[in-house]
Amino acid sequence: MINIGLIGYGYWGPNLARNIHQNPDLNLVTICDFAPDRLKIAARLYPQTKMVDNLDDFYQTSPLDAVAIATPVSAHYALAKQALQAGKHVWLEKPMTDNVDHARELVDLAQKASLTLLLDHTFVYTGAVRKIKALIDQGELGQLMYYDSTRVNLGLFQQDVDVIWDLAPHDIAILDYLMPVKKLAVSATGSSCLVNGMVAKSSLTIFMDQGVISHINTSWVSPVKIRQTLIGGTAKMVLYDDNQPSEKIKVYDKGVDVFETKEDLYRLNVQYRVGDMWAPKLDNVEALALETEHFVDCINHGTEPLTGGAAGLEVVKVLVASKESLAKRGAPVELK
Amino acid sequence: MINIGLIGYGYWGPNLARNIHQNPDLNLVTICDFAPDRLKIAARLYPQTKMVDNLDDFYQTSPLDAVAIATPVSAHYALAKQALQAGKHVWLEKPMTDNVDHARELVDLAQKASLTLLLDHTFVYTGAVRKIKALIDQGELGQLMYYDSTRVNLGLFQQDVDVIWDLAPHDIAILDYLMPVKKLAVSATGSSCLVNGMVAKSSLTIFMDQGVISHINTSWVSPVKIRQTLIGGTAKMVLYDDNQPSEKIKVYDKGVDVFETKEDLYRLNVQYRVGDMWAPKLDNVEALALETEHFVDCINHGTEPLTGGAAGLEVVKVLVASKESLAKRGAPVELK
């Protein structure tokens, strides 16, 4: 049994608490939040968990093996550092930090102390994304060409971060998991759309090795909610529509064949192939439940999480570079 | 009755011929194409039209008032210039030219000779786009915020131009018609996606005055055909889906209200409003038929076309700048 404490019971924290509570290998010992009304709500649901409103009490009242952190991003670094230095395994909300150096420092700390550091890249644990990963790993898609995602809706506007920091981390995390291809540089454009100063609509390009390219379109000012991702390979292509209640993934047996035709200049040297479409049955386990199990496994066996510090660092790198590119109206910023 | 000749009977020319033929004010005198098999097909459909395979014959065999040009873009400048210099009104395929100076020259030539120069920006004449224009002009959308279009499909790959030159002209022309807002600069990214060297997938941003922004996503390597445009105003927003057989336009009574809340730092100062959706009945007249009538009207009354040389020049400017930005991986290129 792993004793775990949770810091932050705001928007996302309740989901972590629920999944921790339901996992037989975790014991939700303490919840920490500065807002008394949030603690009250938590107390009603988890009468056996201790409720505290400060970090001193959090660490001193009970022996913890692990800490889950679900606060605004600006607090991630300090809280995660404190937890790791105290020898706790850490489950950290995304994005990891608002700063590449801080992200690197957390990765190092976890590694040196042989502690599990898991980033909450929830989508990676969905049946849909795991199925796409399996298809890619089996070579079904052929050589990867692109990742193209539209993730737009109306609101919720954030006051302190741009829409890229709010919505794109989902896609960057999925991309990082699916495509083991080096990311080279980013170009980002956007506008605040007359709203409150934060960029409310944005287009992000990630240039990757081997000619692979990613486009991620995010917006808080779309009248309709779209969650649509195209993943293209030379052999097959995938449409992943997270809004669909069923058939979230459609695999198209469509591809592009390139060949040379020097003799005949007028003939096209690219042909495309159109075949069947296939919508595989997906595993319906709640992603967060699976992620919780995975966290337990990683702690128990000392294995690296699917979404560990390295993945979190990749997301932060892209976000930081995109902020810089946004300010330069799309000028490319190299990723190091 | 206006005597008109058509140069180019390839992919799009037959549509022009058909609409010219059906218009009671136009007389399709001559068709010119270099390919004998194309002329043969045309001859069967239009037995009373002269078929010629060279420009000398085209201009000398019959007296023409106007010339329609439906050739590859590389030939547009020379052919349109020749026609204008010969005193003919010109109906020109898009994009106008592959070069800003050439486009400017054609605009000047037409203006000085008081000749009609109409660019075939067909979408501008559809019931859907005209309805959106009417909504904008009536102030229904409030202050304009953005234009966002996804125009992707599988193939047809072009051998000599990037996907932006192939697919984005539709959107740039629609944008130019709908939003009388100065375009300032562009940023474009893309990849050939392992295909034939031409950019096969691209993301184009147009920075506009007053914080307005346009994103145009084009691709030849998408497994599904998407023709989806979002047009956002502060009062209402439009979803224009050209794939829908009916209900192509949905007007969302959704908007964003911004206000200041200095007292309460924790309260959001942006709120969105959600109301009814409305799909107006659209005019079903074929766009090209309406455009043909408009060409006749402009010639007869000496009025400037909705899609005249100035509109054509705007499209060329954006395309040329996007090519430059593509080569610099998204670095912004100013529009002059």
Add this chain to the structure above:
Amino acid sequence: MINIGLIGYGYWGPNLARNIHQNPDLNLVTICDFAPDRLKIAARLYPQTKMVDNLDDFYQTSPLDAVAIATPVSAHYALAKQALQAGKHVWLEKPMTDNVDHARELVDLAQKASLTLLLDHTFVYTGAVRKIKALIDQGELGQLMYYDSTRVNLGLFQQDVDVIWDLAPHDIAILDYLMPVKKLAVSATGSSCLVNGMVAKSSLTIFMDQGVISHINTSWVSPVKIRQTLIGGTAKMVLYDDNQPSEKIKVYDKGVDVFETKEDLYRLNVQYRVGDMWAPKLDNVEALALETEHFVDCINHGTEPLTGGAAGLEVVKVLVASKESLAKRGAPVELK
């Protein structure tokens, strides 16, 4: 404060319990179920509610003002009768009874004792159905022509009732609420589709006064879940698709005009009109929460529920007649 007890904590009971618990005017005093494991689950969620496994304890341990009954239909009559005779207001699951005489008896009992008898026709309390009702009452649809519903999915197969008894009560209750038109007769056909003897796929017609007709298509053997209802008037028509996350209701400004053309026998004397489509914003309050409030109101003010015993009786009449018609392969059965 109204003291209420709940009998039956199986499939639907937990939803009643949750809504009763959340309503400030109701006090969930006792839950009765014969299955100890169901009571255990209930006890964890409602620690202040008494759990009993027999009716004697249910009625004797605490003073009740009202009883909610969520058991299989075969038990409805006896349980509701007992409750009404004990002077309790009753909230009864649908269908009311499996027998017209029993339904009539319950209506009489409630009426004579001036007790509230509310049938749980949940859909009547949804934002979608209430909006359609408002449109009809405002005369927007013109003269009513038909109600046509497709309610099909895969499973859940019932062992003791036909698919009509399982799925059609939703539609009959909606129809009864929306269209105050006398139902005259029914015709029903169906097949067990090789499954377990119960009719698994069925088509039900309700002949109504003034030429109005209702078709209700139900199935447990459809590969896709469809919840689609068309409601036709001479002036406008409604498409109600309960599967849509938003835009559940679309109002079509389409109608049919009939006129006489004696002079010209060859001219059509029916014309249809096509106009805009409109998707009104709907109220998102949970239907069951609204229904709970309504139950409280009816008790407090002695008013007749929207879905009272009379509505429940109408549903039972149609179901019983449809069973008879099914056995006669569609032969019409009069409703009295």
Add this chain to the structure above:
Amino acid sequence: MINIGLIGYGYWGPNLARNIHQNPDLNLVTICDFAPDRLKIAARLYPQTKMVDNLDDFYQTSPLDAVAIATPVSAHYALAKQALQAGKHVWLEKPMTDNVDHARELVDLAQKASLTLLLDHTFVYTGAVRKIKALIDQGELGQLMYYDSTRVNLGLFQQDVDVIWDLAPHDIAILDYLMPVKKLAVSATGSSCLVNGMVAKSSLTIFMDQGVISHINTSWVSPVKIRQTLIGGTAKMVLYDDNQPSEKIKVYDKGVDVFETKEDLYRLNVQYRVGDMWAPKLDNVEALALETEHFVDCINHGTEPLTGGAAGLEVVKVLVASKESLAKRGAPVELK
């Protein structure tokens, strides 16, 4: 080369003419129509075809091997009989006749004279229906359970026939082709929906052997056009949506397993299985072109058409019985 004449150049005749014209083995010798303006239109498109306005001229002016008949149904019997008695092969519009005896007589006439009699059941020749047929023949669907079709739209109202006669022949013809299961009886209900006396909305059930059942829902008073057919087998089920531009057919790996569980009365003895969905690539050849080729083949080889007189007779039988059942508000009518 087969010399063929066409009688009737109204709504559907032009499609026949076009396909006959394009087929290299057919020679469209003569077109007959009573309306001079229709003949004028035809003459412009087919300058080498003779245009006549009476049957005497039709038969006397040129030697015909075959006759295509595309007139209103009331004229089918007399015209087809005349053609067969004159020794011509016949291509006949559907429904075959308005009378079972007449249909039988035509079947006999053709058989005795060894002439090809092809019914224009066009849908049978589509890629979609042929693919479903292949799946059924390969046993992919398991044992057939049902055919369920919704074929509704707004207008076109017919003045002389009910909506069943107008729209259901498509489905009865498809059903007859797909399911070689004896049709036993029909039940039909409907209403004129306040329109012009003809039944404008209808539900038709066909009871078939082995417990198979068909439901066909037709309407002229639906605000939306629906062309949706479900075909259920015990192993797999098909959704055929003819409105979809691509993915017209979806094959669901879903089925129903029935087993006995005597020991445990509370356990369900029916379980359903949910697997992948698969949308096969379909042949895009125009159905009418394929049907035209098939007509030629049948004539040349003396083989029985896929949609011969027997299929036409089946459709007529169901239609005639449905009319009788309609008049008796759904009472079943046996098919003999």
